[in-house]
Amino acid sequence: MDAMLPRMMEAAGVTEELKARDPMRWVGLMNTLKVQVEETIFQELIFQ
Template identity: 40%
Template sequence: MMKKHIYDESNGLSYTLHGDYYLPDLAVNEGEPTYGKYGMLRKQFLKEHRPARYQYLFMTGELTVHLNRVDQEAREQVETLVKQIEEKQGVTEQLKMQDLMKWVGLINNIKAYAEEIVLKESVYM
């Protein structure tokens, strides 16, 4: 009779018998932090340009919370700026219906401009 569970000291893995085969006991790491685009950009910035701050946030367990907050705030700021600039420049639904390509070009420029401002003022500081 084969054992149901075995441990291989050479590779540090546990195995469970399934039929005639031992399969490794592998689990997905659910604790892997997730944050959006701006959070990832902030993390990279901290690592490269503010290593002491990065280490402090990492060691105190506050890094993921910080990155999620920066990400959320940056997304909200971009959204707000885009709306403000659209209004200022008269980019409307009417323009969208009249000249879609012009509208798309304007919207893309506005989004890029708003994101550039937010990156400089919130993420890369």
């Protein structure tokens, strides 16, 4: 998770600038990315 999340943040344009400019949007995007990463990890653990 620690390796995947920063790459996904970069790809989605989730930056510290966005965090300062629009914190609610940043939180929403971070929550979405975290769920996506967790889903990917669970899929790999369960189906591999």
